[in-house]
Amino acid sequence: MTGKGRPRRDEMELVRAAAELWEQDEPELSYLARLWCQTSLPYRDPGDVSAWGRRNGALSLVVQPGMTIGPDGHPRSIGFPYGTLPRLLLTWLSTEAVRTREPVLMLGDSLSAFMRNLGLVPTGGRNGTITRLKKQMERLFLASLTVRWDGTTDRQAGGRLNVASSYDLWWSEKSPDEPTLMPSTVQLSGEFFREVxxxxxxxxLNALRALRGSALRLDIYAFLCHRMSYLRRPTTIPWEALRGQFGSTLGEDKNGRARFKQEFERNLREVLVVYREAQVTSSRAGLELRPSPTHVPLKGLLAATKELRE
Structure with missing residues:
Protein backbone atom coordinates (compact mmCIF):
# COMPACT_ATOMS: atom_id res chain seq x y z
CA MET A 1 0.00 0.00 0.00
CA THR A 2 1.08 3.57 -0.54
CA GLY A 3 1.49 6.06 2.29
CA LYS A 4 -2.06 7.29 1.64
CA GLY A 5 -3.47 3.78 1.89
CA ARG A 6 -4.09 3.35 -1.83
CA PRO A 7 -2.86 0.24 -3.69
CA ARG A 8 0.40 0.60 -5.61
CA ARG A 9 0.25 0.49 -9.40
CA ASP A 10 1.88 -2.96 -9.53
CA GLU A 11 -0.61 -4.24 -6.94
CA MET A 12 -3.50 -3.07 -9.11
CA GLU A 13 -1.95 -4.73 -12.17
CA LEU A 14 -1.55 -7.97 -10.22
CA VAL A 15 -5.20 -7.90 -9.11
CA ARG A 16 -6.38 -7.28 -12.68
CA ALA A 17 -4.23 -10.13 -14.00
CA ALA A 18 -5.44 -12.42 -11.21
CA ALA A 19 -9.07 -11.59 -11.99
CA GLU A 20 -8.55 -12.65 -15.61
CA LEU A 21 -6.85 -15.80 -14.37
CA TRP A 22 -9.80 -16.70 -12.12
CA GLU A 23 -12.18 -16.49 -15.09
CA GLN A 24 -10.22 -18.73 -17.48
CA ASP A 25 -11.86 -22.05 -18.35
CA GLU A 26 -8.65 -24.07 -18.64
CA PRO A 27 -5.08 -23.20 -17.64
CA GLU A 28 -2.49 -22.46 -20.29
CA LEU A 29 -0.05 -25.17 -19.33
CA SER A 30 3.67 -24.64 -18.86
CA TYR A 31 6.36 -26.66 -17.09
CA LEU A 32 9.45 -26.17 -15.00
CA ALA A 33 12.24 -28.61 -14.20
CA ARG A 34 11.81 -29.89 -10.64
CA LEU A 35 15.18 -28.52 -9.49
CA TRP A 36 13.97 -24.93 -9.98
CA CYS A 37 11.01 -25.55 -7.68
CA GLN A 38 13.40 -26.74 -4.97
CA THR A 39 16.23 -24.22 -5.36
CA SER A 40 16.69 -20.93 -7.19
CA LEU A 41 19.04 -18.60 -9.03
CA PRO A 42 20.22 -15.28 -7.53
CA TYR A 43 17.73 -12.42 -7.24
CA ARG A 44 20.48 -9.82 -7.62
CA ASP A 45 23.91 -9.89 -9.22
CA PRO A 46 26.29 -11.64 -6.76
CA GLY A 47 29.14 -9.58 -8.18
CA ASP A 48 32.75 -10.63 -8.70
CA VAL A 49 32.76 -13.96 -6.86
CA SER A 50 33.82 -17.38 -8.13
CA ALA A 51 30.66 -19.24 -7.07
CA TRP A 52 27.22 -18.76 -5.53
CA GLY A 53 24.86 -21.27 -3.95
CA ARG A 54 21.57 -22.24 -2.33
CA ARG A 55 20.58 -25.06 0.04
CA ASN A 56 17.22 -26.75 0.55
CA GLY A 57 17.67 -29.34 3.29
CA ALA A 58 19.93 -32.07 1.90
CA LEU A 59 19.86 -30.58 -1.61
CA SER A 60 22.40 -27.95 -2.59
CA LEU A 61 22.97 -25.99 -5.80
CA VAL A 62 26.22 -24.21 -6.71
CA VAL A 63 26.36 -21.85 -9.70
CA GLN A 64 29.66 -20.86 -11.34
CA PRO A 65 29.65 -18.21 -14.07
CA GLY A 66 30.85 -18.89 -17.58
CA MET A 67 34.23 -17.50 -18.62
CA THR A 68 35.62 -15.74 -21.67
CA ILE A 69 38.88 -14.05 -22.68
CA GLY A 70 38.86 -10.27 -22.34
CA PRO A 71 40.51 -7.75 -24.69
CA ASP A 72 43.58 -7.84 -22.43
CA GLY A 73 44.03 -11.56 -23.06
CA HIS A 74 43.06 -12.60 -19.54
CA PRO A 75 40.14 -14.82 -18.55
CA ARG A 76 37.14 -12.99 -17.13
CA SER A 77 33.70 -13.93 -15.88
CA ILE A 78 30.66 -13.15 -18.03
CA GLY A 79 28.57 -12.97 -14.84
CA PHE A 80 25.81 -14.87 -13.09
CA PRO A 81 22.27 -15.30 -14.38
CA TYR A 82 19.95 -13.48 -11.96
CA GLY A 83 16.51 -11.89 -11.64
CA THR A 84 13.27 -12.63 -13.48
CA LEU A 85 14.60 -13.13 -17.02
CA PRO A 86 16.49 -16.42 -16.42
CA ARG A 87 13.43 -17.76 -14.58
CA LEU A 88 11.16 -16.97 -17.53
CA LEU A 89 13.73 -18.55 -19.85
CA LEU A 90 13.91 -21.72 -17.75
CA THR A 91 10.12 -22.06 -17.85
CA TRP A 92 10.03 -21.58 -21.63
CA LEU A 93 12.87 -24.06 -22.18
CA SER A 94 11.28 -26.63 -19.86
CA THR A 95 7.88 -26.26 -21.53
CA GLU A 96 9.28 -26.60 -25.03
CA ALA A 97 11.32 -29.67 -24.03
CA VAL A 98 8.19 -31.37 -22.67
CA ARG A 99 6.09 -30.27 -25.66
CA THR A 100 8.51 -31.27 -28.43
CA ARG A 101 10.34 -34.12 -26.64
CA GLU A 102 13.45 -32.82 -28.40
CA PRO A 103 16.65 -31.44 -26.79
CA VAL A 104 17.30 -28.98 -29.64
CA LEU A 105 14.86 -26.06 -29.39
CA MET A 106 14.04 -23.43 -32.00
CA LEU A 107 13.78 -19.96 -30.49
CA GLY A 108 11.62 -18.32 -33.16
CA ASP A 109 12.07 -16.55 -36.48
CA SER A 110 12.89 -13.19 -34.89
CA LEU A 111 14.03 -11.69 -31.62
CA SER A 112 10.74 -9.90 -31.01
CA ALA A 113 8.73 -13.10 -31.65
CA PHE A 114 10.74 -14.96 -29.01
CA MET A 115 10.41 -12.08 -26.55
CA ARG A 116 6.63 -12.09 -26.97
CA ASN A 117 6.66 -15.79 -26.04
CA LEU A 118 8.28 -14.72 -22.77
CA GLY A 119 5.76 -11.93 -22.24
CA LEU A 120 8.36 -9.21 -22.90
CA VAL A 121 8.11 -6.04 -24.96
CA PRO A 122 11.28 -5.44 -27.04
CA THR A 123 12.99 -2.16 -26.11
CA GLY A 124 16.44 -1.01 -27.20
CA GLY A 125 19.21 0.86 -25.49
CA ARG A 126 21.78 -0.08 -22.88
CA ASN A 127 19.17 -0.96 -20.26
CA GLY A 128 16.42 -2.09 -22.65
CA THR A 129 14.83 -5.51 -22.54
CA ILE A 130 16.72 -6.69 -25.65
CA THR A 131 20.14 -6.05 -24.13
CA ARG A 132 19.19 -7.50 -20.77
CA LEU A 133 17.64 -10.64 -22.28
CA LYS A 134 20.61 -11.41 -24.53
CA LYS A 135 23.01 -10.93 -21.63
CA GLN A 136 20.99 -13.15 -19.28
CA MET A 137 20.57 -15.84 -21.95
CA GLU A 138 24.32 -16.09 -22.43
CA ARG A 139 24.92 -16.14 -18.68
CA LEU A 140 22.33 -18.90 -18.19
CA PHE A 141 23.55 -21.05 -21.10
CA LEU A 142 27.24 -20.84 -20.08
CA ALA A 143 26.85 -21.19 -16.32
CA SER A 144 28.09 -24.38 -14.62
CA LEU A 145 25.55 -25.86 -12.20
CA THR A 146 26.51 -28.45 -9.59
CA VAL A 147 23.78 -30.29 -7.67
CA ARG A 148 24.54 -32.37 -4.59
CA TRP A 149 22.40 -34.42 -2.22
CA ASP A 150 23.86 -35.35 1.18
CA GLY A 151 20.88 -36.57 3.17
CA THR A 152 22.47 -39.59 4.91
CA THR A 153 25.91 -40.88 5.86
CA ASP A 154 25.21 -44.01 3.80
CA ARG A 155 24.69 -42.23 0.49
CA GLN A 156 26.02 -39.26 -1.45
CA ALA A 157 24.71 -38.17 -4.85
CA GLY A 158 25.40 -35.28 -7.17
CA GLY A 159 26.31 -34.15 -10.62
CA ARG A 160 26.26 -31.41 -13.20
CA LEU A 161 22.94 -30.03 -14.41
CA ASN A 162 23.99 -27.33 -16.87
CA VAL A 163 21.08 -25.92 -18.85
CA ALA A 164 22.61 -25.95 -22.33
CA SER A 165 25.39 -27.79 -24.10
CA SER A 166 25.44 -25.26 -26.97
CA TYR A 167 23.53 -22.33 -28.45
CA ASP A 168 23.48 -20.31 -31.67
CA LEU A 169 21.58 -17.01 -31.68
CA TRP A 170 20.94 -15.07 -34.91
CA TRP A 171 19.16 -11.95 -33.76
CA SER A 172 19.42 -8.31 -34.71
CA GLU A 173 19.02 -5.67 -32.00
CA LYS A 174 18.48 -2.98 -34.64
CA SER A 175 15.74 -4.92 -36.45
CA PRO A 176 14.17 -7.25 -33.85
CA ASP A 177 11.01 -7.79 -35.94
CA GLU A 178 12.80 -9.02 -39.06
CA PRO A 179 13.13 -12.78 -39.65
CA THR A 180 16.72 -14.02 -39.52
CA LEU A 181 18.58 -15.86 -42.27
CA MET A 182 19.34 -18.74 -39.90
CA PRO A 183 17.19 -20.07 -37.03
CA SER A 184 18.27 -19.38 -33.46
CA THR A 185 18.68 -22.60 -31.51
CA VAL A 186 19.71 -23.93 -28.12
CA GLN A 187 20.67 -27.52 -27.42
CA LEU A 188 19.77 -28.54 -23.89
CA SER A 189 22.27 -30.63 -22.00
CA GLY A 190 21.36 -34.30 -21.72
CA GLU A 191 21.09 -34.00 -17.92
CA PHE A 192 18.75 -31.00 -18.03
CA PHE A 193 16.63 -32.54 -20.79
CA ARG A 194 16.16 -35.79 -18.84
CA GLU A 195 15.39 -33.93 -15.61
CA VAL A 196 12.63 -31.79 -17.13
CA LEU A 205 1.48 -19.81 -17.77
CA ASN A 206 -0.97 -16.99 -17.09
CA ALA A 207 -0.06 -17.13 -13.41
CA LEU A 208 3.60 -16.69 -14.34
CA ARG A 209 2.68 -13.69 -16.49
CA ALA A 210 0.78 -12.16 -13.58
CA LEU A 211 3.69 -12.69 -11.16
CA ARG A 212 6.66 -11.93 -13.44
CA GLY A 213 7.32 -8.53 -11.86
CA SER A 214 9.19 -10.23 -8.99
CA ALA A 215 11.71 -13.09 -9.09
CA LEU A 216 10.81 -14.05 -5.52
CA ARG A 217 7.11 -14.26 -6.42
CA LEU A 218 7.95 -16.60 -9.31
CA ASP A 219 10.02 -18.80 -7.00
CA ILE A 220 7.34 -18.98 -4.31
CA TYR A 221 4.69 -19.86 -6.90
CA ALA A 222 6.82 -22.67 -8.39
CA PHE A 223 7.67 -23.93 -4.90
CA LEU A 224 3.99 -24.11 -3.88
CA CYS A 225 2.97 -25.82 -7.14
CA HIS A 226 5.59 -28.51 -6.51
CA ARG A 227 4.90 -29.01 -2.79
CA MET A 228 1.12 -29.15 -3.17
CA SER A 229 1.48 -31.88 -5.81
CA TYR A 230 2.63 -34.37 -3.18
CA LEU A 231 1.75 -32.86 0.22
CA ARG A 232 -0.48 -35.29 2.14
CA ARG A 233 -0.48 -33.86 5.68
CA PRO A 234 0.09 -30.45 7.28
CA THR A 235 3.72 -29.42 7.63
CA THR A 236 5.62 -26.38 8.89
CA ILE A 237 8.82 -25.18 7.21
CA PRO A 238 11.00 -23.18 9.63
CA TRP A 239 12.06 -19.68 8.63
CA GLU A 240 15.74 -20.64 8.72
CA ALA A 241 15.07 -23.40 6.18
CA LEU A 242 13.24 -20.91 3.96
CA ARG A 243 16.19 -18.51 4.21
CA GLY A 244 18.47 -21.29 3.04
CA GLN A 245 16.23 -22.21 0.12
CA PHE A 246 15.20 -18.76 -1.08
CA GLY A 247 18.25 -16.88 0.15
CA SER A 248 18.66 -13.41 1.52
CA THR A 249 21.14 -10.55 1.33
CA LEU A 250 19.64 -8.92 4.43
CA GLY A 251 22.23 -10.16 6.92
CA GLU A 252 22.42 -12.98 9.43
CA ASP A 253 21.50 -10.94 12.51
CA LYS A 254 18.07 -10.69 14.16
CA ASN A 255 17.14 -7.62 12.11
CA GLY A 256 18.10 -9.33 8.84
CA ARG A 257 16.04 -12.41 9.65
CA ALA A 258 13.03 -10.24 10.54
CA ARG A 259 13.32 -8.32 7.27
CA PHE A 260 13.56 -11.58 5.28
CA LYS A 261 10.37 -12.83 6.95
CA GLN A 262 8.61 -9.55 6.17
CA GLU A 263 9.71 -9.56 2.52
CA PHE A 264 8.77 -13.23 2.07
CA GLU A 265 5.32 -12.72 3.61
CA ARG A 266 4.61 -9.72 1.36
CA ASN A 267 5.48 -11.70 -1.79
CA LEU A 268 3.59 -14.74 -0.51
CA ARG A 269 0.42 -12.67 -0.12
CA GLU A 270 0.72 -11.59 -3.75
CA VAL A 271 1.25 -15.19 -4.91
CA LEU A 272 -1.86 -16.29 -3.00
CA VAL A 273 -3.90 -13.69 -4.89
CA VAL A 274 -3.17 -15.83 -7.95
CA TYR A 275 -3.00 -19.30 -6.36
CA ARG A 276 -6.09 -18.92 -4.16
CA GLU A 277 -6.52 -22.66 -3.53
CA ALA A 278 -3.19 -22.95 -1.68
CA GLN A 279 -3.77 -23.29 2.05
CA VAL A 280 -0.74 -21.50 3.40
CA THR A 281 -0.34 -19.42 6.56
CA SER A 282 2.63 -17.68 8.12
CA SER A 283 3.43 -18.10 11.80
CA ARG A 284 6.31 -17.33 14.15
CA ALA A 285 7.51 -20.91 13.68
CA GLY A 286 7.55 -20.80 9.90
CA LEU A 287 5.38 -21.41 6.86
CA GLU A 288 2.44 -23.71 7.56
CA LEU A 289 1.31 -25.75 4.53
CA ARG A 290 -1.85 -27.84 4.40
CA PRO A 291 -2.84 -30.24 1.59
CA SER A 292 -4.42 -28.17 -1.20
CA PRO A 293 -5.63 -28.58 -4.78
CA THR A 294 -2.87 -28.24 -7.34
CA HIS A 295 -2.93 -24.95 -9.24
CA VAL A 296 -3.16 -26.80 -12.54
CA PRO A 297 -6.30 -28.93 -12.05
CA LEU A 298 -5.87 -32.64 -12.74
CA LYS A 299 -8.51 -32.49 -15.50
CA GLY A 300 -6.66 -29.73 -17.32
CA LEU A 301 -3.31 -31.47 -16.86
CA LEU A 302 -4.60 -34.79 -18.24
CA ALA A 303 -6.19 -33.07 -21.24
CA ALA A 304 -3.02 -31.14 -22.00
CA THR A 305 -0.85 -34.24 -21.60
CA LYS A 306 -3.09 -36.17 -24.00
CA GLU A 307 -2.87 -33.34 -26.54
CA LEU A 308 0.94 -33.33 -26.31
CA ARG A 309 1.13 -37.08 -26.89
CA GLU A 310 -1.13 -36.86 -29.93
Whole structure:
Protein backbone atom coordinates (compact mmCIF):
# COMPACT_ATOMS: atom_id res chain seq x y z
CA MET A 1 0.00 0.00 0.00
CA THR A 2 1.08 3.57 -0.54
CA GLY A 3 1.49 6.06 2.29
CA LYS A 4 -2.06 7.29 1.64
CA GLY A 5 -3.47 3.78 1.89
CA ARG A 6 -4.09 3.35 -1.83
CA PRO A 7 -2.86 0.24 -3.69
CA ARG A 8 0.40 0.60 -5.61
CA ARG A 9 0.25 0.49 -9.40
CA ASP A 10 1.88 -2.96 -9.53
CA GLU A 11 -0.61 -4.24 -6.94
CA MET A 12 -3.50 -3.07 -9.11
CA GLU A 13 -1.95 -4.73 -12.17
CA LEU A 14 -1.55 -7.97 -10.22
CA VAL A 15 -5.20 -7.90 -9.11
CA ARG A 16 -6.38 -7.28 -12.68
CA ALA A 17 -4.23 -10.13 -14.00
CA ALA A 18 -5.44 -12.42 -11.21
CA ALA A 19 -9.07 -11.59 -11.99
CA GLU A 20 -8.55 -12.65 -15.61
CA LEU A 21 -6.85 -15.80 -14.37
CA TRP A 22 -9.80 -16.70 -12.12
CA GLU A 23 -12.18 -16.49 -15.09
CA GLN A 24 -10.22 -18.73 -17.48
CA ASP A 25 -11.86 -22.05 -18.35
CA GLU A 26 -8.65 -24.07 -18.64
CA PRO A 27 -5.08 -23.20 -17.64
CA GLU A 28 -2.49 -22.46 -20.29
CA LEU A 29 -0.05 -25.17 -19.33
CA SER A 30 3.67 -24.64 -18.86
CA TYR A 31 6.36 -26.66 -17.09
CA LEU A 32 9.45 -26.17 -15.00
CA ALA A 33 12.24 -28.61 -14.20
CA ARG A 34 11.81 -29.89 -10.64
CA LEU A 35 15.18 -28.52 -9.49
CA TRP A 36 13.97 -24.93 -9.98
CA CYS A 37 11.01 -25.55 -7.68
CA GLN A 38 13.40 -26.74 -4.97
CA THR A 39 16.23 -24.22 -5.36
CA SER A 40 16.69 -20.93 -7.19
CA LEU A 41 19.04 -18.60 -9.03
CA PRO A 42 20.22 -15.28 -7.53
CA TYR A 43 17.73 -12.42 -7.24
CA ARG A 44 20.48 -9.82 -7.62
CA ASP A 45 23.91 -9.89 -9.22
CA PRO A 46 26.29 -11.64 -6.76
CA GLY A 47 29.14 -9.58 -8.18
CA ASP A 48 32.75 -10.63 -8.70
CA VAL A 49 32.76 -13.96 -6.86
CA SER A 50 33.82 -17.38 -8.13
CA ALA A 51 30.66 -19.24 -7.07
CA TRP A 52 27.22 -18.76 -5.53
CA GLY A 53 24.86 -21.27 -3.95
CA ARG A 54 21.57 -22.24 -2.33
CA ARG A 55 20.58 -25.06 0.04
CA ASN A 56 17.22 -26.75 0.55
CA GLY A 57 17.67 -29.34 3.29
CA ALA A 58 19.93 -32.07 1.90
CA LEU A 59 19.86 -30.58 -1.61
CA SER A 60 22.40 -27.95 -2.59
CA LEU A 61 22.97 -25.99 -5.80
CA VAL A 62 26.22 -24.21 -6.71
CA VAL A 63 26.36 -21.85 -9.70
CA GLN A 64 29.66 -20.86 -11.34
CA PRO A 65 29.65 -18.21 -14.07
CA GLY A 66 30.85 -18.89 -17.58
CA MET A 67 34.23 -17.50 -18.62
CA THR A 68 35.62 -15.74 -21.67
CA ILE A 69 38.88 -14.05 -22.68
CA GLY A 70 38.86 -10.27 -22.34
CA PRO A 71 40.51 -7.75 -24.69
CA ASP A 72 43.58 -7.84 -22.43
CA GLY A 73 44.03 -11.56 -23.06
CA HIS A 74 43.06 -12.60 -19.54
CA PRO A 75 40.14 -14.82 -18.55
CA ARG A 76 37.14 -12.99 -17.13
CA SER A 77 33.70 -13.93 -15.88
CA ILE A 78 30.66 -13.15 -18.03
CA GLY A 79 28.57 -12.97 -14.84
CA PHE A 80 25.81 -14.87 -13.09
CA PRO A 81 22.27 -15.30 -14.38
CA TYR A 82 19.95 -13.48 -11.96
CA GLY A 83 16.51 -11.89 -11.64
CA THR A 84 13.27 -12.63 -13.48
CA LEU A 85 14.60 -13.13 -17.02
CA PRO A 86 16.49 -16.42 -16.42
CA ARG A 87 13.43 -17.76 -14.58
CA LEU A 88 11.16 -16.97 -17.53
CA LEU A 89 13.73 -18.55 -19.85
CA LEU A 90 13.91 -21.72 -17.75
CA THR A 91 10.12 -22.06 -17.85
CA TRP A 92 10.03 -21.58 -21.63
CA LEU A 93 12.87 -24.06 -22.18
CA SER A 94 11.28 -26.63 -19.86
CA THR A 95 7.88 -26.26 -21.53
CA GLU A 96 9.28 -26.60 -25.03
CA ALA A 97 11.32 -29.67 -24.03
CA VAL A 98 8.19 -31.37 -22.67
CA ARG A 99 6.09 -30.27 -25.66
CA THR A 100 8.51 -31.27 -28.43
CA ARG A 101 10.34 -34.12 -26.64
CA GLU A 102 13.45 -32.82 -28.40
CA PRO A 103 16.65 -31.44 -26.79
CA VAL A 104 17.30 -28.98 -29.64
CA LEU A 105 14.86 -26.06 -29.39
CA MET A 106 14.04 -23.43 -32.00
CA LEU A 107 13.78 -19.96 -30.49
CA GLY A 108 11.62 -18.32 -33.16
CA ASP A 109 12.07 -16.55 -36.48
CA SER A 110 12.89 -13.19 -34.89
CA LEU A 111 14.03 -11.69 -31.62
CA SER A 112 10.74 -9.90 -31.01
CA ALA A 113 8.73 -13.10 -31.65
CA PHE A 114 10.74 -14.96 -29.01
CA MET A 115 10.41 -12.08 -26.55
CA ARG A 116 6.63 -12.09 -26.97
CA ASN A 117 6.66 -15.79 -26.04
CA LEU A 118 8.28 -14.72 -22.77
CA GLY A 119 5.76 -11.93 -22.24
CA LEU A 120 8.36 -9.21 -22.90
CA VAL A 121 8.11 -6.04 -24.96
CA PRO A 122 11.28 -5.44 -27.04
CA THR A 123 12.99 -2.16 -26.11
CA GLY A 124 16.44 -1.01 -27.20
CA GLY A 125 19.21 0.86 -25.49
CA ARG A 126 21.78 -0.08 -22.88
CA ASN A 127 19.17 -0.96 -20.26
CA GLY A 128 16.42 -2.09 -22.65
CA THR A 129 14.83 -5.51 -22.54
CA ILE A 130 16.72 -6.69 -25.65
CA THR A 131 20.14 -6.05 -24.13
CA ARG A 132 19.19 -7.50 -20.77
CA LEU A 133 17.64 -10.64 -22.28
CA LYS A 134 20.61 -11.41 -24.53
CA LYS A 135 23.01 -10.93 -21.63
CA GLN A 136 20.99 -13.15 -19.28
CA MET A 137 20.57 -15.84 -21.95
CA GLU A 138 24.32 -16.09 -22.43
CA ARG A 139 24.92 -16.14 -18.68
CA LEU A 140 22.33 -18.90 -18.19
CA PHE A 141 23.55 -21.05 -21.10
CA LEU A 142 27.24 -20.84 -20.08
CA ALA A 143 26.85 -21.19 -16.32
CA SER A 144 28.09 -24.38 -14.62
CA LEU A 145 25.55 -25.86 -12.20
CA THR A 146 26.51 -28.45 -9.59
CA VAL A 147 23.78 -30.29 -7.67
CA ARG A 148 24.54 -32.37 -4.59
CA TRP A 149 22.40 -34.42 -2.22
CA ASP A 150 23.86 -35.35 1.18
CA GLY A 151 20.88 -36.57 3.17
CA THR A 152 22.47 -39.59 4.91
CA THR A 153 25.91 -40.88 5.86
CA ASP A 154 25.21 -44.01 3.80
CA ARG A 155 24.69 -42.23 0.49
CA GLN A 156 26.02 -39.26 -1.45
CA ALA A 157 24.71 -38.17 -4.85
CA GLY A 158 25.40 -35.28 -7.17
CA GLY A 159 26.31 -34.15 -10.62
CA ARG A 160 26.26 -31.41 -13.20
CA LEU A 161 22.94 -30.03 -14.41
CA ASN A 162 23.99 -27.33 -16.87
CA VAL A 163 21.08 -25.92 -18.85
CA ALA A 164 22.61 -25.95 -22.33
CA SER A 165 25.39 -27.79 -24.10
CA SER A 166 25.44 -25.26 -26.97
CA TYR A 167 23.53 -22.33 -28.45
CA ASP A 168 23.48 -20.31 -31.67
CA LEU A 169 21.58 -17.01 -31.68
CA TRP A 170 20.94 -15.07 -34.91
CA TRP A 171 19.16 -11.95 -33.76
CA SER A 172 19.42 -8.31 -34.71
CA GLU A 173 19.02 -5.67 -32.00
CA LYS A 174 18.48 -2.98 -34.64
CA SER A 175 15.74 -4.92 -36.45
CA PRO A 176 14.17 -7.25 -33.85
CA ASP A 177 11.01 -7.79 -35.94
CA GLU A 178 12.80 -9.02 -39.06
CA PRO A 179 13.13 -12.78 -39.65
CA THR A 180 16.72 -14.02 -39.52
CA LEU A 181 18.58 -15.86 -42.27
CA MET A 182 19.34 -18.74 -39.90
CA PRO A 183 17.19 -20.07 -37.03
CA SER A 184 18.27 -19.38 -33.46
CA THR A 185 18.68 -22.60 -31.51
CA VAL A 186 19.71 -23.93 -28.12
CA GLN A 187 20.67 -27.52 -27.42
CA LEU A 188 19.77 -28.54 -23.89
CA SER A 189 22.27 -30.63 -22.00
CA GLY A 190 21.36 -34.30 -21.72
CA GLU A 191 21.09 -34.00 -17.92
CA PHE A 192 18.75 -31.00 -18.03
CA PHE A 193 16.63 -32.54 -20.79
CA ARG A 194 16.16 -35.79 -18.84
CA GLU A 195 15.39 -33.93 -15.61
CA VAL A 196 12.63 -31.79 -17.13
CA UNK A 197 11.06 -34.49 -19.31
CA UNK A 198 11.10 -37.12 -16.55
CA UNK A 199 10.14 -34.81 -13.66
CA UNK A 200 8.23 -31.80 -15.06
CA UNK A 201 6.29 -29.62 -12.63
CA UNK A 202 3.12 -28.19 -14.26
CA UNK A 203 2.48 -24.47 -13.85
CA UNK A 204 -0.14 -22.06 -15.17
CA LEU A 205 1.48 -19.81 -17.77
CA ASN A 206 -0.97 -16.99 -17.09
CA ALA A 207 -0.06 -17.13 -13.41
CA LEU A 208 3.60 -16.69 -14.34
CA ARG A 209 2.68 -13.69 -16.49
CA ALA A 210 0.78 -12.16 -13.58
CA LEU A 211 3.69 -12.69 -11.16
CA ARG A 212 6.66 -11.93 -13.44
CA GLY A 213 7.32 -8.53 -11.86
CA SER A 214 9.19 -10.23 -8.99
CA ALA A 215 11.71 -13.09 -9.09
CA LEU A 216 10.81 -14.05 -5.52
CA ARG A 217 7.11 -14.26 -6.42
CA LEU A 218 7.95 -16.60 -9.31
CA ASP A 219 10.02 -18.80 -7.00
CA ILE A 220 7.34 -18.98 -4.31
CA TYR A 221 4.69 -19.86 -6.90
CA ALA A 222 6.82 -22.67 -8.39
CA PHE A 223 7.67 -23.93 -4.90
CA LEU A 224 3.99 -24.11 -3.88
CA CYS A 225 2.97 -25.82 -7.14
CA HIS A 226 5.59 -28.51 -6.51
CA ARG A 227 4.90 -29.01 -2.79
CA MET A 228 1.12 -29.15 -3.17
CA SER A 229 1.48 -31.88 -5.81
CA TYR A 230 2.63 -34.37 -3.18
CA LEU A 231 1.75 -32.86 0.22
CA ARG A 232 -0.48 -35.29 2.14
CA ARG A 233 -0.48 -33.86 5.68
CA PRO A 234 0.09 -30.45 7.28
CA THR A 235 3.72 -29.42 7.63
CA THR A 236 5.62 -26.38 8.89
CA ILE A 237 8.82 -25.18 7.21
CA PRO A 238 11.00 -23.18 9.63
CA TRP A 239 12.06 -19.68 8.63
CA GLU A 240 15.74 -20.64 8.72
CA ALA A 241 15.07 -23.40 6.18
CA LEU A 242 13.24 -20.91 3.96
CA ARG A 243 16.19 -18.51 4.21
CA GLY A 244 18.47 -21.29 3.04
CA GLN A 245 16.23 -22.21 0.12
CA PHE A 246 15.20 -18.76 -1.08
CA GLY A 247 18.25 -16.88 0.15
CA SER A 248 18.66 -13.41 1.52
CA THR A 249 21.14 -10.55 1.33
CA LEU A 250 19.64 -8.92 4.43
CA GLY A 251 22.23 -10.16 6.92
CA GLU A 252 22.42 -12.98 9.43
CA ASP A 253 21.50 -10.94 12.51
CA LYS A 254 18.07 -10.69 14.16
CA ASN A 255 17.14 -7.62 12.11
CA GLY A 256 18.10 -9.33 8.84
CA ARG A 257 16.04 -12.41 9.65
CA ALA A 258 13.03 -10.24 10.54
CA ARG A 259 13.32 -8.32 7.27
CA PHE A 260 13.56 -11.58 5.28
CA LYS A 261 10.37 -12.83 6.95
CA GLN A 262 8.61 -9.55 6.17
CA GLU A 263 9.71 -9.56 2.52
CA PHE A 264 8.77 -13.23 2.07
CA GLU A 265 5.32 -12.72 3.61
CA ARG A 266 4.61 -9.72 1.36
CA ASN A 267 5.48 -11.70 -1.79
CA LEU A 268 3.59 -14.74 -0.51
CA ARG A 269 0.42 -12.67 -0.12
CA GLU A 270 0.72 -11.59 -3.75
CA VAL A 271 1.25 -15.19 -4.91
CA LEU A 272 -1.86 -16.29 -3.00
CA VAL A 273 -3.90 -13.69 -4.89
CA VAL A 274 -3.17 -15.83 -7.95
CA TYR A 275 -3.00 -19.30 -6.36
CA ARG A 276 -6.09 -18.92 -4.16
CA GLU A 277 -6.52 -22.66 -3.53
CA ALA A 278 -3.19 -22.95 -1.68
CA GLN A 279 -3.77 -23.29 2.05
CA VAL A 280 -0.74 -21.50 3.40
CA THR A 281 -0.34 -19.42 6.56
CA SER A 282 2.63 -17.68 8.12
CA SER A 283 3.43 -18.10 11.80
CA ARG A 284 6.31 -17.33 14.15
CA ALA A 285 7.51 -20.91 13.68
CA GLY A 286 7.55 -20.80 9.90
CA LEU A 287 5.38 -21.41 6.86
CA GLU A 288 2.44 -23.71 7.56
CA LEU A 289 1.31 -25.75 4.53
CA ARG A 290 -1.85 -27.84 4.40
CA PRO A 291 -2.84 -30.24 1.59
CA SER A 292 -4.42 -28.17 -1.20
CA PRO A 293 -5.63 -28.58 -4.78
CA THR A 294 -2.87 -28.24 -7.34
CA HIS A 295 -2.93 -24.95 -9.24
CA VAL A 296 -3.16 -26.80 -12.54
CA PRO A 297 -6.30 -28.93 -12.05
CA LEU A 298 -5.87 -32.64 -12.74
CA LYS A 299 -8.51 -32.49 -15.50
CA GLY A 300 -6.66 -29.73 -17.32
CA LEU A 301 -3.31 -31.47 -16.86
CA LEU A 302 -4.60 -34.79 -18.24
CA ALA A 303 -6.19 -33.07 -21.24
CA ALA A 304 -3.02 -31.14 -22.00
CA THR A 305 -0.85 -34.24 -21.60
CA LYS A 306 -3.09 -36.17 -24.00
CA GLU A 307 -2.87 -33.34 -26.54
CA LEU A 308 0.94 -33.33 -26.31
CA ARG A 309 1.13 -37.08 -26.89
CA GLU A 310 -1.13 -36.86 -29.93
Missing amino acids: TEHPVPLD
